Amino acid sequence: MNTPKLAVYKLASCDGCQLTLLDCEDELLALAGRVDIAHFLEASSAVTGGPYDLALVEGSVTTERDAERVREIRAAARRLVTIGACATAGGIQALRNFADVEEYRRVVYAHPEYISSLATSTPVSDHVQVDFELRGCPIDKRQLLEVITAFLAGRKPDVPNHSxxxxxxxxxxxxxxxxxxxxxxxxxxxxxxxxxxxxxxxxxxxxxxxxxxxxxxxxxxxxxxxxxxxxxxxxxxxxxxxxxxxxxxxx
Structure with missing residues (x-):
């Protein structure tokens, strides 16, 4: 039986949700014994090509390249889960959605012509189909482990939707x-x-x-x-x- 392959990706974010996965420590060691962590640049430069059984995506879509990447990730992953406020809601950077991004560019950067970004920061689900959204800033490691375990076992994650x-x-x-x-x-x-x-x-x-x-x-x-x-x-x-x-x- 082939070992399931897990991939972890980052878009526009602070890396906090990926660090939550690394912070699992003992649990991560047990997980590593059950899956092939094939792509996780926050943890290792070693990369194994897809397709992947499960892809975790942190970060929002803020550039055209981000939009291209999420389509590539979606095509390479059997299941795609977004993790954290940036990936599920656009994050703190979505404040740009209510302002004039061009004005920000002119004021902040000495050479705004070199800055390429979208006028909005959007969740991954605005661009591709997402199988599950795990919320938080950062996410909770117990919920993260539940989601990974559930998808690898072929069941629905037991994550409450109440307040x-x-x-x-x-x-x-x-x-x-x-x-x-x-x-x-x-x-x-x-x-x-x-x-x-x-x-x-x-x-x-x-x-x-x-x-x-x-x-x-x-x-x-x-x-x-x-x-x-x-x-x-x-x-x-x-x-x-x-x-x-x-x-x-x-x-």
Whole structure:
């Protein structure tokens, strides 16, 4: 029986989600015994050609070359999974989607004519078919291992689609919105972090993106009642998953 081949790719990103895979340490050693890690430049310069049974893609599409690469990756992979806020929602760099990129280019670069980029930063799923999206900035290593194991075993990943509020209840964390009147995106944010921020008395800031049951029209008035004006609410929603939350607001 042939050993399944795993490939890991990077587009426009900070490498944090790939580092999450490397941070699995003991689990990664066990995984390496079951799969052929054929392409993972963050870990090794040794590369084995495709086709690949599973490809993990970190990063958003910000250039024409990125768009070409995701099509090449899709063609070489039996299953394609995007990992992290950049690959699933455009990332923090998607703030360009709400601004004049040409003006940025003129102001920031001495020779803007040498800079080639798209006017938008978009998720991989805007360009090719994606088999699964694993959210987070960065992703959670337990969820990552579950996704890899599930696809190699031929089953659906057991990754919940509910909000961070569920994780707060399971962890026994006091609701910072109810008890302290602090702004929190937990009710509309995808679970996966283990309610890390609320457990330490800080409101969730949405690093895992929108959950499967988002109700922003109900949450925004609550945020305003906690003392935020319209500009502050907008700032709260325009971070790692700005483009994804903007889509939810437009619905």
């Amino acid at each position: 961070v509020c569920f994780e707060c209840k399971r962890r026994g964390a006091v609701c910072v919105m109810v008890a302290e009147g602090k702004p929190c995106l937990g009710p509309v944010t995808h679970a996966g972090c283990g309610a890390l921020c609320p457990a330490y008395g800080r409101g969730c800031y949405g690093c895992f993106g929108p959950s499967g049951s988002v109700n922003l029209p109900a949450l925004i008035p609550v945020l305003r009642s906690d003392g935020l004006d319209d500009a502050a609410v907008e700032r709260l929603l325009t971070t790692f998953n700005a483009a994804a939350f903007a889509k939810e607001q437009d619905r």
